[in-house]
Amino acid sequence: MKYETRLFVGNDNQTKSLAERFDVKRYARRKRISLEEAGRVIRYRFLEEMRNKKGLDFIALGHNATDNCETMLLSLIKGKGLSGIAGIPEKRERIIRPLIDLKSEEIDDFLKKNNIPYVFDTTNLSLSHPRNYLRHLVLPFLREINPNLEETMRHTARILQEEDAYLKEVGAKLKENGVRKISGGYLIDKKIFLSYNFSVRRRVLKELFDDMSYSDIERVADHALDVDIKGQ
Amino acid sequence: MKYETRLFVGNDNQTKSLAERFDVKRYARRKRISLEEAGRVIRYRFLEEMRNKKGLDFIALGHNATDNCETMLLSLIKGKGLSGIAGIPEKRERIIRPLIDLKSEEIDDFLKKNNIPYVFDTTNLSLSHPRNYLRHLVLPFLREINPNLEETMRHTARILQEEDAYLKEVGAKLKENGVRKISGGYLIDKKIFLSYNFSVRRRVLKELFDDMSYSDIERVADHALDVDIKGQ
Numbered sequence: 001m002k003y004e005t006r007l008f009v010g011n012d013n014q015t016k017s018l019a020e021r022f023d024v025k026r027y028a029r030r031k032r033i034s035l036e037e038a039g040r041v042i043r044y045r046f047l048e049e050m051r052n053k054k055g056l057d058f059i060a061l062g063h064n065a066t067d068n069c070e071t072m073l074l075s076l077i078k079g080k081g082l083s084g085i086a087g088i089p090e091k092r093e094r095i096i097r098p099l100i101d102l103k104s105e106e107i108d109d110f111l112k113k114n115n116i117p118y119v120f121d122t123t124n125l126s127l128s129h130p131r132n133y134l135r136h137l138v139l140p141f142l143r144e145i146n147p148n149l150e151e152t153m154r155h156t157a158r159i160l161q162e163e164d165a166y167l168k169e170v171g172a173k174l175k176e177n178g179v180r181k182i183s184g185g186y187l188i189d190k191k192i193f194l195s196y197n198f199s200v201r202r203r204v205l206k207e208l209f210d211d212m213s214y215s216d217i218e219r220v221a222d223h224a225l226d227v228d229i230k231g232q
Numbered sequence: 233m234k235y236e237t238r239l240f241v242g243n244d245n246q247t248k249s250l251a252e253r254f255d256v257k258r259y260a261r262r263k264r265i266s267l268e269e270a271g272r273v274i275r276y277r278f279l280e281e282m283r284n285k286k287g288l289d290f291i292a293l294g295h296n297a298t299d300n301c302e303t304m305l306l307s308l309i310k311g312k313g314l315s316g317i318a319g320i321p322e323k324r325e326r327i328i329r330p331l332i333d334l335k336s337e338e339i340d341d342f343l344k345k346n347n348i349p350y351v352f353d354t355t356n357l358s359l360s361h362p363r364n365y366l367r368h369l370v371l372p373f374l375r376e377i378n379p380n381l382e383e384t385m386r387h388t389a390r391i392l393q394e395e396d397a398y399l400k401e402v403g404a405k406l407k408e409n410g411v412r413k414i415s416g417g418y419l420i421d422k423k424i425f426l427s428y429n430f431s432v433r434r435r436v437l438k439e440l441f442d443d444m445s446y447s448d449i450e451r452v453a454d455h456a457l458d459v460d461i462k463g464q
Contacts (some may be wrong), residue, residue, distance in 0.1 A: 077384070
């Protein structure tokens with residue numbers, strides 16, 4: 001693949017001023033999310049803002065095939081479900097990731113061989129971050145089992161992402177045909193809801209009521225809607 | 233869950249005579265599969281034979297939650313796709329796995345505490361088996377990130393198995409409506425085939441033509457059937 005485009009490349013000073021401009025800690029506390037998640041949300045929002053202001057087509061991010069392995073593994077370990085286990089997409093809306101098929105090692109080698117200066121984030125060495133922990137302590141073991149780890153997992157990621165997208169698509173159809181937003185909640189058409197597969201029902205409920213416990217979701221997806229509900 | 237049933241428990245001598253009765257090596261060579269895979273096929277076939285002969289309802293196997301973690305990880309590392317990543321099912325046809333929610337450590341503790349004699353397969357210690365390698369060298373690291381690794385991954389396995397079963401179900405519908413077996417191959421109804429999602433088409437092709445390369449499958453699933461084929 002070849003990208004012919006004007007590239008806007010962030011540098012270290014810009015990163016610093018960015019960190020100062022946003023109070024990530026406060027945002028995390030307010031939204032009750034982790035510091036990492038807060039940083040992620042703010043970063044993507046800022047990039048989209050910049051893209052818009054400068055009239056650019058895409059935001060190109062530097063995620064690579066090794067990042068993808070870490071994301072897939074971390075999602076599996078932490079119980080994130082298919083959308084997480086499917087890893088990092090090559091393209092999502094205005095975001096593209098032209099380096100996603102390269103291992104981090106290949107990128108480092110290229111930079112060194114061509115004497116290209118680069119910024120090394122020293123927090124990438126701290127083993128207290130699960131991501132670094134995986135990169136330095138776990139991936140080397142997994143490469144003993146499969147030396148083409150990155151390539152294999154990129155391949156799997158692509159397939160899982162498509163399968164996940166299909167399940168989302170069916171879920172969207174359920175919502176379109178059977179769910180109407182009303183004040184304080186949703187009106188769900190029982191007959192249409194139950195005509196969909198259990199997995200699809202569960203996904204839709206999880207999306208609509210993301211603070212609902214998993215066992216409650218299962219219960220509702222399974223049979224609670226199968227009895228008459230007041231007003232229906 | 234409670235199983236009230238007459239249990240037929242295999243012992244060490246039976247295992248040995250079983251190994252002698254079947255030439256696993258020859259079977260593996262003949263079928264061009266690995267020794268492990270050949271052992272698996274022969275083992276399951278023998279168990280089903282025994283079940284039938286003795287008129288029993290189920291075959292209860294000892295797979296536990298730690299085995300499930302290994303299977304899920306190994307599938308992810310080796311590029312096995314959703315059906316593999318979804319791990320070990322609690323029930324499949326005549327096979328049940330009553331220990332699937334227990335960690336291997338819990339089972340060992342129980343046996344020791346109750347002075348129950350058990351057979352320890354020393355090949356389980358050899359790190360040249362990827363499964364043991366994961367168990368002894370990788371899982372301990374992953375438990376640092378998630379101490380409830382087994383529980384989380386059992387939960388994920390259940391969801392992924394249901395989502396995978398749904399995708400299989402849709403694929404079966406495609407085959408039922410759009411695929412007919414003919415001598416030397418299959419007759420595929422182009423219009424019906426293309427009315428299904430790409431992911432489903434790919435799964436069906438993979439199932440029908442399991443010796444087809446992945447890129448050929450993608451090409452056919454994507455557009456090759458979109459042009460007129462001779463005879464159609």
